[in-house]
Amino acid sequence: MRETAQAADLLSWYDVHARQMPWRTGPAERAAGARPNPYHVWLSEVMLQQTTVAAVREYFTRFTALWPTVGDLAAEEDARVMGEWAGLGYYARARNLLKCARVVVSDHDGTFPDTREALLKLPGIGPYTAAAIASIAFDRPEVVVDGNVERVMARLHDVHTPLPAAKPELTALAATLTPEDRPGDYAQAVMDLGATICTPRNPACGICPWRAPCAARAAGTAPELPKKTPKKPKPTRQGVAYLALREDGAWLLETRPDKGLLGGMLGWPGSGWAEEVPPHEPPLEADWRDPGGEALHTFTHFHLRLSVRVARVPMGANPRAGAFLPAATFRPSDLPTVMRKAFDLARGAFVDME
DNA sequence: AAACCGGGGTG
DNA sequence: CACCCAGGTTT
Numbered sequence: 001m002r003e004t005a006q007a008a009d010l011l012s013w014y015d016v017h018a019r020q021m022p023w024r025t026g027p028a029e030r031a032a033g034a035r036p037n038p039y040h041v042w043l044s045e046v047m048l049q050q051t052t053v054a055a056v057r058e059y060f061t062r063f064t065a066l067w068p069t070v071g072d073l074a075a076e077e078d079a080r081v082m083g084e085w086a087g088l089g090y091y092a093r094a095r096n097l098l099k100c101a102r103v104v105v106s107d108h109d110g111t112f113p114d115t116r117e118a119l120l121k122l123p124g125i126g127p128y129t130a131a132a133i134a135s136i137a138f139d140r141p142e143v144v145v146d147g148n149v150e151r152v153m154a155r156l157h158d159v160h161t162p163l164p165a166a167k168p169e170l171t172a173l174a175a176t177l178t179p180e181d182r183p184g185d186y187a188q189a190v191m192d193l194g195a196t197i198c199t200p201r202n203p204a205c206g207i208c209p210w211r212a213p214c215a216a217r218a219a220g221t222a223p224e225l226p227k228k229t230p231k232k233p234k235p236t237r238q239g240v241a242y243l244a245l246r247e248d249g250a251w252l253l254e255t256r257p258d259k260g261l262l263g264g265m266l267g268w269p270g271s272g273w274a275e276e277v278p279p280h281e282p283p284l285e286a287d288w289r290d291p292g293g294e295a296l297h298t299f300t301h302f303h304l305r306l307s308v309r310v311a312r313v314p315m316g317a318n319p320r321a322g323a324f325l326p327a328a329t330f331r332p333s334d335l336p337t338v339m340r341k342a343f344d345l346a347r348g349a350f351v352d353m354e
Numbered sequence: 355a356a357a358c359c360g361g362g363g364t365g
Numbered sequence: 366c367a368c369c370c371a372g373g374t375t376t
Contacts, residue, residue, distance in 0.1 A: 050371040055362065089360030092374070126373045147371050200369070201364090259375095261359070300359050337361065 006213060007179040007186055013209035014189035019196070021053065022060050024188070036184075038112040038137040039070045045129050045136075046097055050090055053195070059088055071110045074101035079255070082264050083334035091336070095264050096124025114138040132187065141183040143175045148194025154226035155198060158215035162227040170226075198222075236303040239273035241295075241339075242283050243310050243346040244317070249327030252283060252319055261299070267339045269321040273304055283321040286311035291349030295341035304338065310346045 018027070023044035025036050043063060047056040062084060067073040073081070078098060085094035100123045104112055112133070113119050119130040131142035145153075150163065153170040161169060179186050197204045205217045216222040244252035258264045269283035282288055288309040295306040317324075332343055 046372095048371085049373070050360080052362070052370075087361080089362090090372085092359065093372090096373080124373070128372055263359085298360085300361090301357085 003177050004179055006210065007177055009209050010189045010193065011182055011185060014185060014192060017192070017196070018188070019192055022057060035139065036137050038133065040064065041133050041137040042112060045132050046093055046124055047088065049093060049129070051088060055088065070101050070104050073098070074105040078264070083331065086265065086334050086336055091263055091265055093124060095258060099123040100125065112137070116140065116142050135187040136184045139182070139184040141178055141180050143171060143178050144187040145171050145174050146191060148191045149174055151200065151226055152190055152194045152198045155216035155222045156210060156214050158219050158221060159225070160227055162229045165229070166226065234298070234302050235275065236305060237273040237275060238277045238305045239271045240277055240280070241268040241270040241306055241308050241342045242288065243268055243308055243342065244284065244286060244313050245350060246313050246317060246324055247315050250324040251330050252322050253325045253330070254322035262336050265336045266334055267336070268342055281320070282309065284313065284317055284319040286313050289349065291346060293345055295338060295345050297338040297341060306338065306342055308342050308346045310349045
């Protein structure tokens with residue numbers, strides 16, 4: 001019963017302080033008993049994997065404007081969706097997003113399953129996302145544990161075990177607090193608390209609805225929790241990208257293999273990336289120029305220093321790699337960030353060559 | 355169990 | 366610049 005009262009305290013806070021987000025139903029609609037659109041909940045949760053709310057907002061708005069239903073998304077061409085996802089990162093999410101949409105249409109008549117167990121079978125939906133959708137969209141009392149919830153639980157119970165080893169313990173603690181009443185709002189409330197009050201640094205304990213029961217607050221250890229096991233340093237890799245501009249304005253680009261880094265995305269042909277620039281040939285014979293400078297980019301587990309070569313090529317050019325994309329269909333915004341940085345570097349060089 | 359996947363924000 | 370944040374899939 002004590003736990004139920006704690007959840008109720010948080011829900012009272014949430015009723016006043018819930019963050020407004022495009023994928024959430026407003027307070028008035030919620031009061032009228034409206035449930036969130038499962039398609040919106042799914043799309044936002046996939047976008048929010050490893051990604052901040054600020055970054056997701058505009059992508060979510062664009063996606064739902066372009067594809068109002070999961071059926072619309074399922075019917076779209078892969079390249080179109082990958083292009084709209086460009087810049088959001090972790091591109092396997094976009095490939096799984098499309099797979100999932102098509103399974104929902106083909107196997108579930110265009111309607112999302114409403115249980116954690118069934119959601120878990122869909123591509124791109126793991127333990128966290130399955131629980132989040134079941135809870136938020138269908139108000140089921142699932143235990144939803146993301147990085148915010150881990151931090152809140154570690155502090156609430158003053159857990160000093162470092163992550164990721166502490167994960168099972170923190171999940172068990174979260175389970176004891178999940179209420180039968182309004183579990184969907186409760187799940188969002190804990191995550192909002194972690195995002196706005198119980199922040200990684202400088203937590204605002206003074207205005208926290210859970211300051212009374214918080215063990216770390218009492219012990220003065222809140223700012224240093226959760227503990228984490230140190231991670232390995234990132235190595236630096238180098239490479240060269242070739243940007244060929246044909247007389248008619250077409251650019252030489254390649255679609256990267258589905259597997260691996262930047263899978264399924266557009267990119268410039270070039271060397272591989274390694275500690276030293278790997279031996280390689282340009283994608284075609286041309287008067288390649290080095291404009292100088294490097295595109296600097298950091299991936300999940302390495303830093304990249306990418307230099308560029310630029311050339312203007314004639315209409316008959318026959319590339320060994322990639323294909324020319326007409327100027328009318330090439331949108332720099334379709335490129336992942338590292339490729340857009342290379343483009344920005346080369347663009348100045350082409351202006352100088354005129 | 356460990357490795358593989360981006361990008362943006364902050365100090 | 367260094368550091369911080371954050372799930373799913375694959376091997």
